[in-house]
Amino acid sequence: MKISKRNAFILTAYAVFLAVSFLIEFKPGQQIGLNFSSFALTMLRIVPFAFILIGLFEVWVKRETVEKHLGEDSGIKGYLWAILLSSTTVGGIYVAFPVSYSLYRKGARLSVIFTYLSSAAITRIPMAIFEASLLGVKFTIIRFLVSLPLIILSSILLEKYLLRRGFKMSHPDAKVTPTVK
């Protein structure tokens, strides 16, 4: 595990803050600690499984398959796949980032990846059902119809802009992960 100095400092300071809060019964600190543990519990139920699926994706899915359906020449279908994939995302956008990285390594184009990332915020099936039942179907339909074309458009613009600047996605372990065919 690699950890930057800044993150190490932030996390240590936070741990000390929580420890002291519980020691002297500082209420806000205790509440923040409880918030942390309940969120951590939710994450534990999602994130390890998501990463196992990412691992399986890395070893089983061929690069050509991703390139064909989500790559440079995938056209409009690539965006539709991205939206479909995003609707099955579990958890939140924090799961969508590692997934995007895998897609990127396998040859998905940037605009498709950005479409996936942003639409994961709108289209996740359980959330959409939840939203429609609480705020009304009309509300959800408007949100879908207005946002998806804008997401695709902005993703295309973002890709153009970033590629001109030599953008590359990265990962802390990019150099040590074995390349899998």
Added chain:
Amino acid sequence: MNEMYVLWIFTGLSLVISFAVHRGKTIQALRIALKRLLNILPPFLVMMLLVSAVLYFATDEIIAHYLGNENKYFAVLIASIIGAITFLPGFIAFPLAGLLLSKGVMYMVLAAFTTTCMMVGVVTYPIETAYMGTRATIMRNSLAFLIALIISVAVGILYGELP
């Protein structure tokens, strides 16, 4: 949380099938999973730290107070800013939105709030920059913020709340 059961069962089945077909590849997959997870863990922890603090300050009462502002333009703006900063899981954000609706908060304000809540991430910044770098992160989030405002306007018009 039904979606979690689906995730667990799907992951379990995939692992079993993968293991039956090719043992070595499956072990390699688990190695990749572990390595990726460990390496992204520090930014993940920083995000969780931010979430724990934000949840403390952004209570239901405070959110209700600001979203119920009488000036609708101000309410939309403040809703999108609160939504961008807070990170509420969907199963909290939507019930909260439902509650706010019953208190008379406008649809377009709720649209701004829920959309920025899901699409714009101030607290997910540590993770997003780890993968995307600073520039792409700021650009994507700014565009998402803009899209959320457009959605809010569209909702406002279609629900007769605008002009």
